[in-house]
Amino acid sequence: MTAVLFEQVGKNWGATAALHPSDLSLEQGEFSVLLGPSGCGKTTTLRLIAGLETPSCGRIKIFDRDVTEEAPAQRGVSMVFQNYALFPHLSVAENVVFGLKIRRVSSQDIAARLARTLDLLSLSHLQSRKPGELSGGQQQRVALARALVADSKLCLMDEPLSNLDAQLRQEMRHELRALQQKLGLSVVYVTHDQTEAMSMADRVVLLRDGRIEQVATPTQIYQQPATRFAAQFIGSARMNMLELKDGKIAGTDIALQAPAAATHVGVRPEDVRLGGAHRLSVDHTEFTGADLMLHARAGEQVIVLRAEGKHAQQLQQEIQLGWDVSSLHWFDKDGLRIVS
C-alpha cells in the first residue's frame, strides 16, 4: 500500500512555486527522506502531507484515503519538529500524553500507552522532569515519544536531529531507524544533509527548486544519478563534473568514448585511480588522515582523486591517473543522465 500519494500536487506562494505540480508515491513501512538544499521545498512538501498547508492544486492521499480537504487532526499522522516544540511548564509525561488528553482518550488507555512509549524510548526514569532539566538528546526523545504515543501509522519529521551535536546525531539516526523498523512505521523525514539521508533512507526524494529531481534508493541515486544535480549533491566528496569538447575533456588531450549527446562526464573521486594513462599536475592536496584528496589540473578544470592517506609521503608534483570506463557518468546539455 502507498503511505502517501501526491497526484499533481503543487503549492504557490504568490509568484513563487514552493512545489511545482508533482506526482509522488511513498510506500507503507518505508523510511522516506525528503532531501535537498535550503529553499527547495522540503518543509512545504511535509506540511502539505500534514495538512498544515493547503495545496494550490492536486490531490493528496494517505493510505489510499483522499485527505486533501481534511484538517491535520483528521489525517491520523504525527509530527516531530526540529525545535521539539515541548511545553516548558509540563513534565515529560504530561508532554507526551498532551495530545491524547485533547483527543479524550480514556485515562486507563493513556496510562498504558504512556508507560509503553516511555519504556520504548528509555525515558521512564525522567518522566517527572521538565524539558528544561533535560539534555538536547533527551528532549528530542520526548518529542519522539509524543509522536509515537499517538500510534499513528505515518510519522512526519522535519530535521529532528539538527539541534544535536554530531556524535549524538549519529546515535539518534541509528536509534530512530531501528525504532521505525521495529514498529513498521511509515516515516517521511526532512533533511538537507545527504549523509543523513543516505544512511537512514529506504528511499530518497531529492528536491531542487520546487521540483522532484529523483526518487530512488540510496544505492540507486549514488550509482545512477538521474541528473547532474543529483550526481553532485549526493556523495560526501563531490563527483567531478567535467565539460567535454570534441570528444575530449575540455582543455586537455584526454579523449573519451563519449555518447554523441554528452556535454559532461562525471566521475567520483573514489573512482579515479592513481597509475592510469593520463599525466596531470597536482594543484593541491587535502590530507584527512584516512584519505588524501588530490586536486589535479585538467586544463581549466580540476579532477579530484581520493587516494589512501598513506600515499601522502610519496606525493609527486605530477601524477598519472585513470578510471574504468564503467565508472563514468554521462550527462546531456539539459543535465540529464545518458544511459550508455
Ligand SMILES: Nc1ncnc2c1ncn2[C@@H]1O[C@H](COP(=O)(O)OP(=O)(O)OP(=O)(O)O)[C@@H](O)[C@H]1O
Ligand atoms: N509562508 C511562506 N510564505 C511565502 N513563501 C514561503 C513560505 N514558506 C515557504 N516559502 C518559500 O517556499 C520555498 C520553499 O520553502 P521550504 O521551507 O519548503 O524549503 P526547505 O527546502 O524546507 O528549506 P530549508 O531547508 O531552508 O528549511 C522557499 O522559496 C520559501 O522561501
